[in-house]
Amino acid sequence: MTTLEDRPLATDPADLLATAREQVLERGVGLDEAQVLAVLNLGDEHLEDLLGLAHEVRMRWCGPEVEVEGIVSLKTGGCPEDCHFCSQSGQFTSPVRSVWLDIPALVEAAKATAATGATEFCIVAAVRGPDERLMTQMREGVAAIKEAVDIQVAASLGMLTQAQVDELAAMGVHRYNHNLETARSYFPNVVTTHTWEERWETLTMVREAGMEVCCGGIVGMGETLEQRAEFAAQLATLTPDEVPLNFLNPRPGTPFGDQEPLSAQDALRTIAAFRLAMPRTILRYAGGREITLGDLGTREGLLGGINAVIVGNYLTTLGRDPKEDLALLDELKMPIKALADTF
Template sequence: MTQDISTRALDAMARARETTLVTGEPLGTEDLIAILHTPDEHLAELSQLAHEVRLKHAGDLVEVEGIISLKTGGCGEDCSFCSQSGLFKESPVRSVTLDPAELVEAAKHSAKNGATEFCIVAAVRGPDDRLLDQVAVAIEAIRREVDINISASLGLLDASQAQRLRDMGVRRYNHNLETARSHFPQIVSTHAWDERLRTLELVREQGMEVCSGGIIGMGESLEQRVEFAQQLAALEPAEVPINFLDPRPGTPLANYPVPTRGEALRAIAMFRLAMPTTILRFAGGRELSLGDDGTEAGLLGGMNAIIAGNYLTTLGRPAERDLDMLDKLQLPLKVL
């Protein structure tokens, strides 16, 4: 059985070299599942293949993004992984809202650290008029002082809200599908996967770039990871942020295991072979799953973007370390 699994993985890698690497066409479902079963002794070979696909079809530039939480905590949704839900009484995160000056300083810091993208995030089901007014003030203040692209992540949108964000100058909108459609009901019950999908469709209709990804390690099967990657690929997003579960105290997933290094590297390679031309961005959990040198391993294994510095409610690596690492790897930064 082990030999059969290994053979299927090696055959899938061979087909990826013959097709995906040459033409940029994604691997099919069965081959992507086989990739997730790649034995440890072939993991370096798999990462090298994914890196070659990334270089040929997505280029060598690394895009750096900074993020800031305009409104943290107090969300009325029950996303099982999220410490910002107000429904999880044991979660330590409580509601905090920043003022525009704090967002301007964060944007300046991000730009100083090489970021071309700055994302304003709020822990809400969707924005009300008051929140959109706050975002508008913040964007205007940032634009006066910082040369940086602005994106937003404010939950579910209706058509008028999407249009208003576009008119504010939001370039890219993030709304993660989080996991495969078939697994989503086990993770969230207060809204549906299709509601998230509709928001992304509205974003595209308004001419904003679509950003959508999710979290690896929430109890999904390997087949569901492939399902998720292909559902994202069907959206043709500009960017896919890939997180690895960082189990948060007080949430329903608090006792879930952290994805292993091998599991994470296989997932990165699978996503790259499913989406050869897409920006795949390292997001939360990379330090836990991949260890101290994990960012380097991921960027040489299929990823081509990072969030520099801290995340929304968890700590990341110092941005300066990431910049030093990119210099060492001779991977050029994307610039405005």
């Protein structure tokens, strides 16, 4: 990311887009926080040009391939944390209750994911951090998956100790997801049972252990545009290998259950802004795109900076039929990234 001293901030939309073209497309240098904020403030009349530029950036610095991933919950519900967007918290009246998935079911889910053409399978658990039972499930589950199917295994198990980081790396978990969720300044409005800094510490250990870092969050939780720009800048500083971009799907019984979903225009502007902030990062469609963008918006996002998708259902919400996503990728002539290319 550049600093504000590197160049004056362009305020005219045409000048801003021209600056972004030269800086990001030509030189591969992501927009800084103030520049991202200016992009987020662009009017709808500039959205088509903005998405076109973000797509050019994606094609130049990432290529046309799309990484496809499936996710499954190993341990669902009953989480002690109070993430205000999440129906898996045991503190809210939302209906998700604690359920564990056994190893045969986990392997079958991995096989089903691979059958869609996906190269990535992420095992998720609704916990603050893994206990010994969960680590045992991971040891047995990862070994069984690797024996049964040719797919990369990722994990998302909350906050980790150094010993747990080292063990996951030794198991062959190649990518670890731990979302920062939102800007540091807004985080206390989203979670009160742990801190943004605790999440950052886990991500630092993951990177140092040699695993890929997957870190994103949710937009549309009531944050300001300034905080959305702050979040993009903080992610860029972390330099994650992948950023899953979720849009709030308000869940009944959670503190954010009455929030209005983000508009399609704001969601697409956010996609483009994050691509311009992180030109070389895997930017993945994740939860909420179905209600925020619909079919047409999903297409526009793929032509506006997105280069990875989660197929099928999410942890507690329904996604698109994988066949629809794969057909759209074929129509757009965006090949699925081969498994060998994900190492």
